[in-house]
Amino acid sequence: MAIRRGDDVYVYVNSCPHLGTPLDFTPGRFLSLDKTHIVCATHGALFRIGDGYCVSGPCAGKSLQTAPFKIHDGFILLSD
Ligand code: FES
Incomplete structure (x- = not known):
């Protein structure tokens, strides 16, 4: 999944480090209501958008897995 905040883009594997x-709650919906964190639909863990670090929930202290990418002509391309 990819999240853009201003000119910054963050790409993570859509998999909670807990289970x-x-x-996502529904396809493509990843953010808390106040849009300050990524939230896990299963048990409500909260992750910082900028680095994927879990600040609250059963996997506190763990992080989302980043996905390497590059931007080409306005498209996000996953890379190896
Ligand atoms: S599966 Fe994400 S918090 Fe439990």
Whole structure:
């Protein structure tokens, strides 16, 4: 999943470090209501957008897995 905040883009694997379930409530919906954190739909863990670090919930202290990417012509391309 990819989140853009201003000119910055953050790309993470859509898998919670707690149980490995997808993070989104509904397809493509990843953010808390106040849009300050990524939230896991299963048990409500909160992750910082900028580095994927879990600040609250059963996986506190763990982080989302980043996905390497590059931006080309306005498209986010996952890379190896
Ligand atoms: S599966 Fe994400 S907090 Fe439990």
